Amino acid sequence: xxKVLALPAVLISVVLISASAAxxxxxxxxxxxSRWSAQLTAARPxxxxxxxxxxxxxxxxxxAGLHAALLNGSDRIDFSSAxxxxxxxxxxxxxxxxxLTAHCVSAAQKCxxxxxxxxxxKGSSISHFAISARPVPYRExxxxxxxxxxxxxxxxxxxxKAAAEASAPAHFKLRGDQVEGTVAPVSGDYGLLAGSxxxxxxxxxxxxxxxxxxLDGHMVSPDRIEGVFHVSPGSPLNFVATRTAAGSxxxxxxxxxxxxxxxSEAFRFHGLDSSGAxxxxxxxxxxxKVVLLDVFGTWCPNCHDEAPVLQSLFAKFHERGLEVVGxxxxxxxxxARSLRLIDVYRxxxxxxxxxLLAGTTDSGEIARTLxxxxxxxxxxxxxxxxxxxxxxxxxxGFSGPATGRLDEVRQHFEQTVMKLLDEx
Numbered sequence: 197x198x199k200v201l202a203l204p205a206v207l208i209s210v211v212l213i214s215a216s217a218a219x220x221x222x223x224x225x226x227x228x229x230s231r232w233s234a235q236l237t238a239a240r241p242x243x244x245x246x247x248x249x250x251x252x253x254x255x256x257x258x259x260a261g262l263h264a265a266l267l268n269g270s271d272r273i274d275f276s277s278a279x280x281x282x283x284x285x286x287x288x289x290x291x292x293x294x295x296l297t298a299h300c301v302s303a304a305q306k307c308x309x310x311x312x313x314x315x316x317x318k319g320s321s322i323s324h325f326a327i328s329a330r331p332v333p334y335r336e337x338x339x340x341x342x343x344x345x346x347x348x349x350x351x352x353x354x355x356x357k358a359a360a361e362a363s364a365p366a367h368f369k370l371r372g373d374q375v376e377g378t379v380a381p382v383s384g385d386y387g388l389l390a391g392s393x394x395x396x397x398x399x400x401x402x403x404x405x406x407x408x409x410x411l412d413g414h415m416v417s418p419d420r421i422e423g424v425f426h427v428s429p430g431s432p433l434n435f436v437a438t439r440t441a442a443g444s445x446x447x448x449x450x451x452x453x454x455x456x457x458x459x460s461e462a463f464r465f466h467g468l469d470s471s472g473a474x475x476x477x478x479x480x481x482x483x484x485k486v487v488l489l490d491v492f493g494t495w496c497p498n499c500h501d502e503a504p505v506l507q508s509l510f511a512k513f514h515e516r517g518l519e520v521v522g523x524x525x526x527x528x529x530x531x532a533r534s535l536r537l538i539d540v541y542r543x544x545x546x547x548x549x550x551x552l553l554a555g556t557t558d559s560g561e562i563a564r565t566l567x568x569x570x571x572x573x574x575x576x577x578x579x580x581x582x583x584x585x586x587x588x589x590x591x592x593g594f595s596g597p598a599t600g601r602l603d604e605v606r607q608h609f610e611q612t613v614m615k616l617l618d619e620x
Contacts, residue, residue, distance in 0.1 A: 226283045226300050226307050229255050229262070234329035236314065238408045243430035249410050250391075251403040253329055255285065268402045269376040269390025271598070283307060289405045290540050292316050292495060293533070298327060316405070317495075317527050319557065325408065340373050341393040342418065347437045349379055351425070359433055366437060367600050375400060377598065379411075379425070382449045383574035384498040384593035386427075398423065406497050413437065447608055453592040454577055456568045462585035463568060465489060467523055467552025470535060475521075475552055477585060482519055486616040489579040490522045491566070493557060494537040496575040501596035503545040505606050506578075509613055510549045516617050517583070520549040523566075525557050525575070578609070582616050 232253040239246035252267035255278065264278040264287045276290035283300035298312030314325040347366040351359040361381040368377030375393050377400070378385045387407055391400035396415040403409075413423025419439040424432050456463065466476040477487075490506055492499035510520040524541075526534040531553065538551050555561040562572045573592060580589040589612055595601040 228280055228283070228285050228300065228307060228310070229257050231255075231267075231332045232310060232329035233332045234310075234327060236403050236408055237326045238426070238429050240429040245429050245432065247410050247426045247429070249401045249403045249408045251401065252332065266404060268388055268404065269374065270371065271376075271388040271390070271404075273404055285310075289316075291500070291537070291544060292405045293537060294405055296327060298329065314405075319527050340370060341375070343368055343370055343375060343393055343398075344418070344439045345369060345377075346440045346442055347421070348440045349425075349435050349437045351433045351435050354432060354434070356434075365440070367598070369600075378596075380595060380599045382453055382593055384576075385596050385599050387497055387596065388598035404497055406495060447591065447605075450592050451589055453574070454572050454590045455570045456587045456590070457570055458568070459587055461568070463489075463579065463581055463587050465521070465523060465554070465566060467554035468531070468535070469550060469552055470539065472531070472535075475550060482521075482585070484583050485517050485519045486513075486583055486613060487581040487585070488518065488520045488613065489581065490520065491525070491554075491562075491572075491575065491577040491579070492522055493525050493527075493575050494541045495527060495557075498594045498596055499576045500541075500545075501602075502576050502578070502594040503541070503547065505602075505609060507545055507547050507549070508606075509609060510547075512610075513613055513617060518613055518617065522547070522549065522551040523554040524551060525555050525561060526553065527557055529556050529558075580612055580616060582619060588612075588616060 232255065234251055234253040236249045236251070237246060238249060254265045254267055256263055262278040262280055264275040266273040275287040277288045279286045285298055287296040288294070294314065294316035296312065296314045298310040300307035300309070301311050302308040308330060310329040312327045314327050316323055345368055347368065349364050349366050351362055351364070353359055361383065364379050364381035366377060366379045368375055373392065374390065375398065376388055376390045378387060378389055380386070386409055387402055387404055389400035389402045389409060389411060391398070393415070398411070398413040398415060398421060400411040401409060410426040411423065413421040413435070415421050421437040423435060425435055426432055462477065464477055466474055469475050488506065488509065490502070492502070506520050510518065524534070524538050526537065528534070534553050538553060541547070542551055555565045562569060566572070576594050578591040578594070579587055582588050595605045
């Protein structure tokens, strides 16, 4: 999440909440391989509100060694590495430069509880999330609930005023008696939230290394849900969701959010490549080519959703004259760290096109580095340039797998590229 507007500002800055009194790590070797029912506690200094975000943590033995993953329903996010020493485990998410550490605090040989923290960079500060986990308990399968797939959410803040992005479509599906889905404002969806609908009470959550989300709602009727969406401590969003027909297949909203001051003017951009050299739109490789610019950040989950689509387009249409360029905006003004994270991102998705370090996420950076843009509001933002370097389409946000529209977006991007390639 990847967004710069008020509603989708889900990149949470939190402090570690003190756990119970420390219990010594077990001296004897403990096998922590299991599926754990975990929770993260989100809080912020000076803010009384805090909330718990449930998720599952999978630790398993594989032929390649110990492996771990974050699980939100059917969505799996693999850790880059997993290392256990006695009753303590360290898990890395290299793409976010983040670490989850936990230790067994039970007295029995078979560990029955983990406690620890998740630490990552957020802006110019370091965020700490308290983590606890127990082995997944047996859960009796309940009768399958009834829930329509398509909804429209209307959001208000605590004072009753409409939120910055006051409405957003949502897509849900049932997996037995469990619910999965997402809320998808124009600036990009929140990823797959997972949970349950029991006795008309809807509870969904997501922790993916960046987002820490919790949605609690009451089904007033089969066509109406009322509740609260926690996207950041101190900023709860009240919502009313109403059942709708199947979502529109158009992209008008996403492609009218951001524009350029003068569409007839060639678009200018620049950034540093992996060697530290400056690359601009004047580079000979872009001359006479259709260029797709991706304004992204390695910290942005929606950007990770989009990366394979862009690589696929590049592989398919590069010989016909397509160039793709990523313009990365990172949290801190630390060139070495940012280039390292960009390299992790490149290797993770096998990206063959240039990824340039363009700036930071500080306020005013987009206006300073891409002054031709008007009303920039989402990471990623994808800019399609014709063979003369002029902006033809700007697509704000990205609809990832949880929206059920990923294939539709992929086809739309491909059609846009083909149309520009076919122009004389």
